[in-house]
Amino acid sequence: MDRALRLQFHDLMVKTRALELRMIAMVRSGDGYFWIGGPGEEAVNVALGLQVRKGEGIDYDYLLLHYRNTGMLMAMGIPLIDPIRLMRSTATDPFTRGRSFSGHYAYKPFNILPVTSPIGTQFGVAPGLALAQKRAGSKGVTIVIGGDAGAAEPDFASGLIWATRPGRELPILFLITDNSLGISTRKDQVWAMEHISDRAKPFGIPTRVIDGNDPEASHAALGEALETVRRTGRPYMIDAKVSRLYGHSSSSGTNLEPGEDPIARYEKKLVDEGIATPGELKAVHERYHAEALAALEQVRLEPFPAPHTLYDHTFVPSPVDLVYGERYFNPNRGD
Amino acid sequence: MATMAQAIRLALHHAEREMGVRDIFGQDVGPPLGGVFGVTQGLETAWNTPLDERGIIGTAMGLAMAGQKPICEIQFVDYIFNSIDLMKLAGNSAWNSAGQFPMQMVLMSPTGSGIHGSIYHSHSFEAWAARLNGWKVVMPSDPITAYGLMLAAVEDPNPVLYLIPKALMRVEGKELLPEEPDKKTLKAMIDAPLGDRGEWKPRWPAIPRFITPIGQAHVVRGGEHVSIVSFGRMLWVCLKAAETLQQEGISAEVIDLRSIIPYDWKTISKSILKTGRVMFVNEDTDIVNYGEHLLRRTIDAHFYDLKARPRVLGGEPVPGIGLAETLEDASVPQSGTVVQAARDMMEENT
Numbered sequence: 146m147d148r149a150l151r152l153q154f155h156d157l158m159v160k161t162r163a164l165e166l167r168m169i170a171m172v173r174s175g176d177g178y179f180w181i182g183g184p185g186e187e188a189v190n191v192a193l194g195l196q197v198r199k200g201e202g203i204d205y206d207y208l209l210l211h212y213r214n215t216g217m218l219m220a221m222g223i224p225l226i227d228p229i230r231l232m233r234s235t236a237t238d239p240f241t242r243g244r245s246f247s248g249h250y251a252y253k254p255f256n257i258l259p260v261t262s263p264i265g266t267q268f269g270v271a272p273g274l275a276l277a278q279k280r281a282g283s284k285g286v287t288i289v290i291g292g293d294a295g296a297a298e299p300d301f302a303s304g305l306i307w308a309t310r311p312g313r314e315l316p317i318l319f320l321i322t323d324n325s326l327g328i329s330t331r332k333d334q335v336w337a338m339e340h341i342s343d344r345a346k347p348f349g350i351p352t353r354v355i356d357g358n359d360p361e362a363s364h365a366a367l368g369e370a371l372e373t374v375r376r377t378g379r380p381y382m383i384d385a386k387v388s389r390l391y392g393h394s395s396s397s398g399t400n401l402e403p404g405e406d407p408i409a410r411y412e413k414k415l416v417d418e419g420i421a422t423p424g425e426l427k428a429v430h431e432r433y434h435a436e437a438l439a440a441l442e443q444v445r446l447e448p449f450p451a452p453h454t455l456y457d458h459t460f461v462p463s464p465v466d467l468v469y470g471e472r473y474f475n476p477n478r479g480d
Numbered sequence: 481m482a483t484m485a486q487a488i489r490l491a492l493h494h495a496e497r498e499m500g501v502r503d504i505f506g507q508d509v510g511p512p513l514g515g516v517f518g519v520t521q522g523l524e525t526a527w528n529t530p531l532d533e534r535g536i537i538g539t540a541m542g543l544a545m546a547g548q549k550p551i552c553e554i555q556f557v558d559y560i561f562n563s564i565d566l567m568k569l570a571g572n573s574a575w576n577s578a579g580q581f582p583m584q585m586v587l588m589s590p591t592g593s594g595i596h597g598s599i600y601h602s603h604s605f606e607a608w609a610a611r612l613n614g615w616k617v618v619m620p621s622d623p624i625t626a627y628g629l630m631l632a633a634v635e636d637p638n639p640v641l642y643l644i645p646k647a648l649m650r651v652e653g654k655e656l657l658p659e660e661p662d663k664k665t666l667k668a669m670i671d672a673p674l675g676d677r678g679e680w681k682p683r684w685p686a687i688p689r690f691i692t693p694i695g696q697a698h699v700v701r702g703g704e705h706v707s708i709v710s711f712g713r714m715l716w717v718c719l720k721a722a723e724t725l726q727q728e729g730i731s732a733e734v735i736d737l738r739s740i741i742p743y744d745w746k747t748i749s750k751s752i753l754k755t756g757r758v759m760f761v762n763e764d765t766d767i768v769n770y771g772e773h774l775l776r777r778t779i780d781a782h783f784y785d786l787k788a789r790p791r792v793l794g795g796e797p798v799p800g801i802g803l804a805e806t807l808e809d810a811s812v813p814q815s816g817t818v819v820q821a822a823r824d825m826m827e828e829n830t
């Protein structure tokens with residue numbers, strides 16, 4: 146594999162990790178209320194983010210993400226400072242303008258649809274996007290991501306059924322990021338099968354279980370899956386085994402928990418194979434930790450949303466609405 | 481005269497022909513049935529979905545985010561409850577993304593009692609819907625409004641819940657749609673035949689586009705003594721009550737709200753200032769009822785203008801509507817209830 150690409154994997158994984166650790170620290174320092182993210186999932190996220198057909202509108206991939214996909218955003222070139230803005234709920238947060246949680250991105254220029262807190266709903270939304278893409282003859286696919294526990298929600302079944310109606314199959318890449326946990330409930334307490342992706346098999350969906358902690362294997366498998374979906378217009382499911390290194394969210398303490406660290410593992414490989422020296426790899430960490438800290442310092446100077454923006458964007462202006470057509474308001478406040 | 485089902489069908493056809501609608505979908509919405517009430521017969525873009533309400537609304541949301549202006553149907557509003565969280569998401573998409581992802585979609589669904597529908601074909605939903613911020617909610621009471629409101633719902637760039645009073649589905653209007661063919665001709669043109677429909681194709685009359693704006697009420701009957709504000713099937717109950725009251729010398733002003741969120745406060749307010757007496761009538765269960773919000777607004781704005789205690793007449797707060805006619809009638813307001821409430825208000829001294 147290309148040396149530059151391998152170094153790029155490493156660079157983006159480390160960048161993502163530095164950002165996540167900074168956001169975890171922000172909860173402790175009172176710079177943010179709640180953190181949820183993906184330390185331990187960087188490999189598969191970076192591998193996917195680098196291969197997204199990114200852009201706005203139906204010709205590009207639609208992304209229905211989970212809340213642990215910051216690595217994808219880094220790989221897609223979204224500035225490191227922007228997730229910090231979301232984390233601090235500033236008016237400058239380009240995703241939600243201070244309205245939603247960390248990890249809950251919404252970014253129109255790259256077709257990143259609003260990440261939802263209700264688990265699993267993205268699976269039921271994917272068919273609509275993919276149907277529009279297929280009908281338009283678009284090269285785009287709909288990429289939908291969710292965890293192992295959330296696959297018990299009914300929308301997961303909806304996604305499988307609607308993606309495979311006979312003769313109307315849809316270009317959806319399903320990605321399960323299986324960390325074998327819900328918040329605390331273990332996968333083996335719930336599932337009668339080892340792999341969530343086994344559920345896709347009776348629908349005729351090709352499935353592949355991958356080592357999501359290996360950026361190279363993930364890159365190859367996701368590349369092939371994306372190419373297949375684009376070529377066939379039919380769904381595909383990747384089931385990536387990943388780590389969860391800092392707990393479920395800031396509500397569960399964010400202490401380092403046991404689990405394989407994909408970055409440490411990859412660094413060993415890069416050193417063993419003579420791609421980089423330990424000193425060079427360490428420098429990458431230092432650079433991004435400094436960048437994340439500087440970003441936070443800048444974001445601390447940025448304003449919070451003004452209270453009067455509360456009503457903004459409740460409704461889009463409408464020419465056929467005589468009451469809220471131009472402006473939304475609370476009738477109980479005497480308007 | 482077109483029935484409400486025919487009027488909505490004509491509007492949907494206009495929407496697919498002229499307004500960029502490419503998907504009208506739901507359970508049994510496509511051929512051969514064209515909807516359990518026949519609303520979607522013969523439409524070019526109507527298709528059948530899996531029996532999966534969450535999938536229907538989720539898919540509509542996906543289509544909306546891809547700019548497709550979907551119109552989806554939940555077969556009976558009684559079956560929408562398993563999807564309320566998706567409706568919340570559709571309603572907060574624009575807000576949550578600070579305007580990046582508005583959700584232009586129409587969700588239509590038959591609502592309310594009046595067809596001996598028993599517990600699961602008689603529910604009302606407007607009180608629940610009114611709390612789904614980010615949604616607009618409309619309900620026509622006659623075919624011509626059904627047509628104009630549907631076009632408004634399609635045109636509006638936000639999610640619109642279009643509730644259809646199922647008991648009025650097959651009731652003919654009193655007013656013709658513009659350039660509507662006579663009843664027989666219309667039926668022959670756009671109603672699917674019974675039996676084999678394999679070869680059948682509708683012939684669509686050209687109905688010119690007209691919009692009934694969202695947020696515009698209609699004073700159906702002018703009056704001096706008491707204002708009765710209603711919508712949907714209950715509007716007709718109120719009109720019947722107004723006839724009776726007229727014979728007793730009580731002149732009732734009857735207002736068809738047509739839009740539930742947002743609602744036309746100006747029209748209500750003007751009427752209250754004229755009559756000093758108001759009641760809000762709907763068939764949803766009355767704890768907690770949408771009419772209670774209008775009551776609160778009345779008190780906030782018109783406390784000192786009122787000649788009598790304002791009323792909300794709603795359905796009985798029981799878990800369902802019973803099948804026996806006696807039970808159904810006892811569950812939801814009847815014209816006699818409205819008449820009695822008006823008489824009581826006239827006798828009240830404040």
Ligand SMILES: Cc1ncc(C[n+]2csc(CCOP(=O)(O)OP(=O)(O)O)c2C)c(N)n1
Nearest residue numbers: 262263264292293294295296324326327328
């Ligand atoms: C519908 C719904 N139910 C419950 C929750 C609370 N909750 C948040 S995350 C989570 C566990 C999700 O586990 P999984 O899908 O495996 O994803 P992971 O967090 O492991 O990546 C739960 C129960 C929620 N957000 N939404």
